[in-house]
Amino acid sequence: MVAGAVVALVARSSRQLAETLVEIEAEKGAAAAFVRDLADVKAAASVLQNVERELGPVDILINNAATVAPLGPTQSVEPAEIEHSLRLNLISPVVLGTSAIPGMRQRGWGRIVNVSSGVVASPSGMIGANTYTFSKAALESHTVNLAAELEGSGVTANIYRPGRVDTSMQEWIRGQVPRLVGGGLVERFRSFHESGALITPRASARSLVVRLTSNETGRVWDVADELTKSPSS
Numbered sequence: 001m002v003a004g005a006v007v008a009l010v011a012r013s014s015r016q017l018a019e020t021l022v023e024i025e026a027e028k029g030a031a032a033a034f035v036r037d038l039a040d041v042k043a044a045a046s047v048l049q050n051v052e053r054e055l056g057p058v059d060i061l062i063n064n065a066a067t068v069a070p071l072g073p074t075q076s077v078e079p080a081e082i083e084h085s086l087r088l089n090l091i092s093p094v095v096l097g098t099s100a101i102p103g104m105r106q107r108g109w110g111r112i113v114n115v116s117s118g119v120v121a122s123p124s125g126m127i128g129a130n131t132y133t134f135s136k137a138a139l140e141s142h143t144v145n146l147a148a149e150l151e152g153s154g155v156t157a158n159i160y161r162p163g164r165v166d167t168s169m170q171e172w173i174r175g176q177v178p179r180l181v182g183g184g185l186v187e188r189f190r191s192f193h194e195s196g197a198l199i200t201p202r203a204s205a206r207s208l209v210v211r212l213t214s215n216e217t218g219r220v221w222d223v224a225d226e227l228t229k230s231p232s233s
């Protein structure tokens with residue numbers, strides 16, 4: 001754990017944010033919630049200032065929010081759906097990072113983590129999720145290039161591939177109509193669930209948190225590397 005960190009949570013759903021605040025407070029942590037739609041790039045651009053005004057400087061930025069939509073044959077995807085995905089999965093993380101960098105540079109320390117996906121290592125593994133796949137590939141490319149730009153500043157930028165995690169994203173994919181989005185994709189995700197291949201969000205998060213104090217930069221951190229070192233629940 002990054003001891004003493006105050007956590008700013010950003011999402012659209014105030015109910016889920018409230019539940020997460022309760023969980024953090026139950027473990028004697030401090031947190032505040034900010035209801036924002038990060039697919040709105042202007043909201044992404046301003047939320048960092050809102051957080052800093054309320055809580056103080058942002059030293060660690062974890063860009064986690066993303067959508068796997070749209071799913072289905074690539075020729076059936078509307079340009080507006082691609083645009084929405086790219087705003088949330090790519091542009092907002094870039095904007096949040098660039099908003100945080102000046103303060104981090106000034107303080108000589110900062111951590112930017114962009115949450116990606118193992119699909120970047122095997123892009124044919126999620127047929128019917130073309131937009132998601134290239135949005136994460138672009139995010140990884142951005143992160144490695146940014147890390148090189150920030151070399152020596154005390155500010156690092158890394159990628160985190162969280163593994164197959166038992167979240168609402170997985171549940172949403174399992175619930176899709178196979179004939180509309182591609183049977184192979186839905187069956188594959190149902191089999192992850194049925195075979196017990198999914199890990200808990202807590203196990204994945206722990207694998208990320210232990211790396212936050214390292215000075216590594218420009219790396220792809222994969223949950224599997226840490227889980228094989230110290231298996232956790």
Ligand SMILES: NC(=O)c1ccc[n+]([C@@H]2O[C@H](COP(=O)([O-])OP(=O)(O)OC[C@H]3O[C@@H](n4cnc5c(N)ncnc54)[C@H](OP(=O)(O)O)[C@@H]3O)[C@@H](O)[C@H]2O)c1
Pocket residue numbers: 010011012013014016036037038039040063064065066067088115116117118161162163164165166167168169170
């Ligand atoms: N689960 C997996 O197996 C898996 C595998 C590889 C990579 N990942 C990556 O891990 C990250 C987290 O995924 P997850 O499985 O936890 O997804 P999830 O269950 O869909 O949760 C996504 C989170 O992002 C927030 N979010 C979604 N759209 C948002 C928006 N427009 N504005 C603000 N917040 C928004 C959601 O809250 P609201 O809905 O309330 O906004 C929620 O807190 C993503 O980057 C995903 O690509 C997940």
